Amino acid sequence: xxxxxxxxxxxxxxxxxxxxxxxxxxxxxxxxxxxxxxxxxxxxxxxxxxxxxxxxxxxxxxxxxxxxxxxxxxxxxxxxxxxxxxxxxxxxxxxxxxxxxxxxxxxxxxxxxxxxxxxxxxxxxxxxxxxxxxxxxxxxxxxxxxxxxxxx
Numbered sequence: 001x002x003x004x005x006x007x008x009x010x011x012x013x014x015x016x017x018x019x020x021x022x023x024x025x026x027x028x029x030x031x032x033x034x035x036x037x038x039x040x041x042x043x044x045x046x047x048x049x050x051x052x053x054x055x056x057x058x059x060x061x062x063x064x065x066x067x068x069x070x071x072x073x074x075x076x077x078x079x080x081x082x083x084x085x086x087x088x089x090x091x092x093x094x095x096x097x098x099x100x101x102x103x104x105x106x107x108x109x110x111x112x113x114x115x116x117x118x119x120x121x122x123x124x125x126x127x128x129x130x131x132x133x134x135x136x137x138x139x140x141x142x143x144x145x146x147x148x149x150x151x152x
Contacts, residue, residue, distance in 0.1 A: 001033065001034065002033055002081045002082060002148045002149075002151055003033070003034040003035075003036075003079060003080045003081050003082070004022065004033055004034070004035045004036075004080060004081070004082045004084065004144075004148060005035075005036050005037065005038055005072070005076055005079075005080040005082065005083045005084065006018035006019050006022070006035070006036075006037040006038075006084050006086070006109075007037065007038050007039065007040060007072055007083060007084065007085050007086065007090055007094060008037075008039060008040070008085070008086040008087070008090055008121075008123065009039055009040055009041055009043075009089075009090065009123060009125075010039045010041055010043050010044040010069060010125065011037055011038050011039030011044060011069040011070060011071070012039075012044045012047055012048070012049050012050045012053065012069050012125070013049070013050045013052065013053050013123060013124050013125050013130070013133065014053075014086040014121055014123065014124070014133055014137070015037035015038065015039065015086060016037050016049040016053055016057075016064065016067050016069075017049070017053045017056055017057065017130075017133060017134065017137060018037065018084070018086070018109070018137050019035050019036060019037040019067070020057045020060070020062040020064055020067070021057075021060065021062070021134075021137055021138065021141065022035050022141060022144065022145070023035050023062070024060065024061075024062050025141045025142075025145065026145055026148070029145065031145060031148070031149060033148060036080070037067070038070050038071060038072040038073075038076060039069055039070065039071050039072065040071070040072060040085075040089075040090055040093040040094065041071060042070075042071040044069040045068075045069055045070060045071060046068050046069060046070075047068065047069045048064065048067065048068065048069075049064050049067055049069075050124075050125060050130075052124055052128065052130035053124075053130060053133075055130065056130055056131070056133075056134045072094070072097075074097075074099050077098055077099050077102035077105065078099070078102065080105065081105060081151075082105060082107065082147075082148065083105045083106045083107070084106075084107050084108070084109050084144075085106065085107070085108055085109065086109050086120065086121040086123075087108075087120035087121060087122070087123070088108065088120055091106055091107070091108050094106045108120070109121055109136075109137070109140055109144075110136070110139075110140060112140055112143035112144055112147060113139050113140050113143060114143075116139070119136075121133055121136045121137065
């Protein structure tokens with residue numbers, strides 16, 4: 001079974017939104033996966049998702065009460081099959097800190113969306129555009145789930 005970790009900078013906006021949405025999306029399609037999220041920093045450690053992310057998750061009927069920000073650990077690179085960063089800086093940071101032999105697990109979220117493979121999901125913490133984040137994440141749900149099912 002493929003294990004998935006979504007990663008952004010603080011783990012309060014994009015990655016917990018991706019975690020909640022993918023858990024729901026995959027479950028609705030009969031493919032339950034272990035999914036988590038983390039941050040490349042520890043700035044927000046222990047905090048709930050940002051209120052903007054909470055609003056989206058509430059709207060979609062997703063429980064976020066047990067979600068707490070945490071920084072990525074070396075162990076995560078061994079536990080998870082997919083480590084998916086939201087932007088180029090996340091990916092660069094993830095690759096730079098990857099234990100030997102694990103950097104190939106790191107991917108950019110939008111790489112599975114045709115015509116948008118190099119696009120980033122901008123941090124809504126700065127822009128306030130949580131709906132845009134939601135829309136971009138939804139574009140990747142089906143192609144990511146297909147990749148998880150294939151295991152490659």
